Amino acid sequence: MPDLIASVTVQDIRFPTSLEKDGSDAMNKAPDYSSPYVTVTTQAGLIGHGITFTVGRGNNIVASSFGPDIEVIFSDFAGFCEVTHHVKTRSDPLWKLLVDMEPEKLVSTIDFRYLEDALTKEEAIAILKSMQEGKAEREKEMKENGYPAYTTSCAWLGYSDEKIIRLCEEAMAEGFTRFKMKVGSDLQDDKRRAQILRQTMKPEHLLMVDANQKWEVQEAIDWMRELVHFNITWIEEPTSPDDVLGHAEISKALKPLGIGVATGEQCQNRVMFKQFLKSGAMQFCQIDSCRLGGVNENLAVILMAKKYGVPVCPHGGGVGLCEYIQHLSLFDYIAVSGSLENSCSDVVLHLYSHYKQIIFFSSFNGYSQVPGYSIDMKSTSLEEFEWPTGKERQDLFQKGIYKPDNEAIGPLWYLYN
Amino acid sequence: MPDLIASVTVQDIRFPTSLEKDGSDAMNKAPDYSSPYVTVTTQAGLIGHGITFTVGRGNNIVASSFGPDIEVIFSDFAGFCEVTHHVKTRSDPLWKLLVDMEPEKLVSTIDFRYLEDALTKEEAIAILKSMQEGKAEREKEMKENGYPAYTTSCAWLGYSDEKIIRLCEEAMAEGFTRFKMKVGSDLQDDKRRAQILRQTMKPEHLLMVDANQKWEVQEAIDWMRELVHFNITWIEEPTSPDDVLGHAEISKALKPLGIGVATGEQCQNRVMFKQFLKSGAMQFCQIDSCRLGGVNENLAVILMAKKYGVPVCPHGGGVGLCEYIQHLSLFDYIAVSGSLENSCSDVVLHLYSHYKQIIFFSSFNGYSQVPGYSIDMKSTSLEEFEWPTGKERQDLFQKGIYKPDNEAIGPLWYLYN
Structure with missing residues (x-):
């Protein structure tokens, strides 16, 4: 009996790194290191996470684009669950799973389209x-x-x-x-x-x-x-x-x-x-x-x-x-x-x-020995930094450093200085 | 006195072209030719339109990404209004505006970054x-x-x-x-x-x-x-x-x-x-x-x-x-x-x-002689094809050909056949 997906949620997580100029470079003067944070839960209680990385502005747009992918998962429950099941039964960190995989099996996971003139x-x-x-x-x-x-x-x-x-x-x-x-x-x-x-x-x-x-x-x-x-x-x-x-x-x-x-x-x-x-x-x-x-x-x-x-x-x-x-x-x-x-x-x-x-x-x-891809965030961090409801965020809004009513605008100190 | 922007709206317009296989090719078997449709209105009543083109799925994501651009416009009303004002006073179609522009002026509108080794x-x-x-x-x-x-x-x-x-x-x-x-x-x-x-x-x-x-x-x-x-x-x-x-x-x-x-x-x-x-x-x-x-x-x-x-x-x-x-x-x-x-x-x-x-x-x-970039849509088309509220759309939902509750999924006849 396959373990079906029960829910998929996406949270908009943003860290106000621009305040300390962490991450500043010749092109990004005020990046707020951010990520949509995806949580997939199955009926049997398995939980998986994934992120991508943005510099803050537009993090909401990336988060909203998870929609179609979720539909793809929904349209092939069996295939998707086989993957989660596989990882679970292996209890391996991702690197170990890859390292131990048979060469043919590993290569079967790769899309070689457009690569034929470089690597078959x-x-x-x-x-x-x-x-x-x-x-x-x-x-x-x-x-x-x-x-x-x-x-x-x-x-x-x-x-x-x-x-x-x-x-x-x-x-x-x-x-x-x-x-x-x-x-x-x-x-x-x-x-x-x-x-x-x-x-x-x-x-x-x-x-x-x-x-x-x-x-x-x-x-x-x-x-x-x-x-x-x-x-x-x-x-x-x-x-x-x-x-x-x-x-x-x-x-x-x-x-x-x-x-x-x-x-x-x-x-x-x-x-x-x-x-x-x-x-x-x-x-x-x-x-x-x-x-x-x-x-x-x-x-x-x-x-x-x-x-x-x-x-x-x-x-x-x-x-x-x-x-x-x-x-x-x-x-x-x-x-x-x-x-x-x-x-x-x-x-x-x-x-x-x-x-x-x-x-x-x-x-x-590092050298992870825990199953998966090491991307689980602490619940305290999620609570503090979710945009726009997180505690830390609310504090920055109240201090007037960020503007809550338009998530695209980024830190005010940068835009108006 | 500059003419300020009064409103900016974005509509999600989708045409069910996949039903007749219009636009079908080796990579896109069922495209629904679509576009976010932007309307900018100024306080003096000037109206401008813009679109981009998508094949349907994800049109909403592209539409949502207009946010930051609008903020950029808002942060430089003067610069933006100069552009609209210029076009208005010229009463020219875009091609004519470009053709008649002084070479130096035209070139000043181009970003030459990363082109120096090809064209100065x-x-x-x-x-x-x-x-x-x-x-x-x-x-x-x-x-x-x-x-x-x-x-x-x-x-x-x-x-x-x-x-x-x-x-x-x-x-x-x-x-x-x-x-x-x-x-x-x-x-x-x-x-x-x-x-x-x-x-x-x-x-x-x-x-x-x-x-x-x-x-x-x-x-x-x-x-x-x-x-x-x-x-x-x-x-x-x-x-x-x-x-x-x-x-x-x-x-x-x-x-x-x-x-x-x-x-x-x-x-x-x-x-x-x-x-x-x-x-x-x-x-x-x-x-x-x-x-x-x-x-x-x-x-x-x-x-x-x-x-x-x-x-x-x-x-x-x-x-x-x-x-x-x-x-x-x-x-x-x-x-x-x-x-x-x-x-x-x-x-x-x-x-x-x-x-x-x-x-x-x-x-x-064509050879447009009307001011602008020729992208004004008919109000009847907007009414019929706006996703998900348009009349034509509602009709396709009722017939069960499209699914209204998930805009990312596209035509059902393709996904489930």
């Missing part, structure tokens, strides 16, 4: 089979050491110099050896801030920079030439995330300087990743757990990255993303890439406390 | 200046002859052979000499239908085909080789609309066969067009008036197409699109390209009667 089903199976050896050792290694992570949390664009130094020192004390700095608004300011970070970090530590799509193609090349003596590992999102050919040109120009190009967090599908990977336009593949069409599409990209020899460094700068990507990184290392060279995942610490599973351990991303 | 502001001004000569003659020519159009209306994928022949003959009687056929579901069926069309058309008439993104890259090349003796002018959307490199590969393979690649209706921004144009991935540039960010972004693409020598053939297969694109095509010919070689616009006749300005004259797209 047969090639994908061959990759997975070739990596069976050593899986147990790599799993053990991950359990002991964790998956390497870098931090963006100490150098958002809006932070003061004092705050950058303090946060960088704190991160080093927690074991971090890789740091990312936001750039792209002012070259002299970027140089000053890079200098501060390089003086605070140890010489062997890695420094990455992120322009959040700020530049033209040639401008990106010229700007990065100016930063070259800070020993930059990668420049992230130098220009429009849709510009494959532009990224290829930037990659070619920066290669002799030892700077790679990282991008992917705004790549909307596997076809864009296919082009970036095939044309040498990305040297670091930054998959995003929410931008792509779920886990399945991320599997396709992870396998393509392996074929083209590009390390996978998932994007975690958001809310809930780090919780998700631990699973993708663990799967990538244990079952696909087998290498940690140049691989690391993004860790952003400022909102993790809203989730039930605390997954961060100093300088590496 | 200075190059755009130079293009417009170089085409000033002959503008009056071309405008006169358009008034007399109209802008050439082709028809897709006679060969949707779901039509019977008899219907194709009848509609093709009717179109020829109306003066059409260019026809487009949907392909991609079954090769033998495509051959049979192409044969029927070629037998009905005159030898000198042009035949284009449209695969609506159905194929892999190599599959597209192989399939088109099979259709080569039907003398095909272009293959439209052979694969994923995001696959610039794939389209470039297909273009290269089909060039020796005399078949061009047409795409663009699903290109979401000028950066994608930049890549398609620069890399030789499109031989026909199919801008879409609603997919891109308004008129301004279309101007950028029209100017880039001129620089790369690619004819502009706007996409009109939808509701309201033909009404819009007449303006873009007229501007392109009169002020930018100065050539009709290989240029033609898409004309889809099945919904034009809902608009106040009838713009179709047999085999060419």
Whole structure:
């Protein structure tokens, strides 16, 4: 007897991160990290959650678009329940479920449409089979050491110099050896801030920079030439995330300087990743757990990255993303890439406390041992931050910092200042 | 004293086109051509309209996303009102406003961000200046002859052979000499239908085909080789609309066969067009008036197409699109390209009667002489087709053909058959 879905609800959850400029960058001056939060309950009492990530404005529109998906679930109860049932009986975290899946079974979950000129089903199976050896050792290694992570949390664009130094020192004390700095608004300011970070970090530590799509193609090349003596590992999102050919040109120009190009967090599908990977336009593949069409599409990209020899460094700068990507990184290392060279995942610490599973351990991303995809939020956080009824929200409305009657407008301090 | 906005309303308008399979293709088996319909009214009584185009499901989500834009308008009344005021005082149709604008003024309306490696502001001004000569003659020519159009209306994928022949003959009687056929579901069926069309058309008439993104890259090349003796002018959307490199590969393979690649209706921004144009991935540039960010972004693409020598053939297969694109095509010919070689616009006749300005004259797209962008709908159409309250809709609900309580689900005959 199948266990049918009893209810599906969507909540509009928004954190007022813009007040402290957490998450601020060259393109998003006042993001309120937010997510529609979906709860699916079955008649037998199974509960599942899912989110996506937005910067606040329009979170309601994304939440409203869950409608059609729910209808699809309703129209195929059996198929959907098989999935939930499967996970339940396995009692595994998602990464473990993926790692242990037979190559043929795993590949059957991937949509290979439009990928034939880059990766066939047969090639994908061959990759997975070739990596069976050593899986147990790599799993053990991950359990002991964790998956390497870098931090963006100490150098958002809006932070003061004092705050950058303090946060960088704190991160080093927690074991971090890789740091990312936001750039792209002012070259002299970027140089000053890079200098501060390089003086605070140890010489062997890695420094990455992120322009959040700020530049033209040639401008990106010229700007990065100016930063070259800070020993930059990668420049992230130098220009429009849709510009494959532009990224290829930037990659070619920066290669002799030892700077790679990282991008992917705004790549909307596997076809864009296919082009970036095939044309040498990305040297670091930054998959995003929410931008792509779920886990399945991320599997396709992870396998393509392996074929083209590009390390996978998932994007975690958001809310809930780090919780998700631990699973993708663990799967990538244990079952696909087998290498940690140049691989690391993004860790952003400022909102993790809203989730039930605390997954961060100093300088590496987590290693969940609980069934599922680690996205359950604490009920207290839901109560406080649901828009527009949450307690914290009501407080901000009363103080006049946010406006309750139009959810699209965002924080007033930004719009009217 | 500026004329302030008094109200902004959005209506969810859906036409049950799926019942007759109008608009059916290899990817959309049951589209209900639909549009959010925006009405802006000022205190002085000026009224403006705008739409975008969807295939029905999710039209409500698109309608709901107008929220933030309205806030932007509200936050800059002066700037917005200057625009409306300008149009009003000119009393010109949009195409005429654009054609008569000083090159510097016109170019100032374009966002050149991310385009610097393809087209600079200075190059755009130079293009417009170089085409000033002959503008009056071309405008006169358009008034007399109209802008050439082709028809897709006679060969949707779901039509019977008899219907194709009848509609093709009717179109020829109306003066059409260019026809487009949907392909991609079954090769033998495509051959049979192409044969029927070629037998009905005159030898000198042009035949284009449209695969609506159905194929892999190599599959597209192989399939088109099979259709080569039907003398095909272009293959439209052979694969994923995001696959610039794939389209470039297909273009290269089909060039020796005399078949061009047409795409663009699903290109979401000028950066994608930049890549398609620069890399030789499109031989026909199919801008879409609603997919891109308004008129301004279309101007950028029209100017880039001129620089790369690619004819502009706007996409009109939808509701309201033909009404819009007449303006873009007229501007392109009169002020930018100065050539009709290989240029033609898409004309889809099945919904034009809902608009106040009838713009179709047999085999060419219209020549509006009324102020604005030709998108005012008849009040009777709004009353009949507004979802879910319209009269025609209520009738379809009562007959059990559509389900009123979930606007996302679409026609029942499709979902449950």
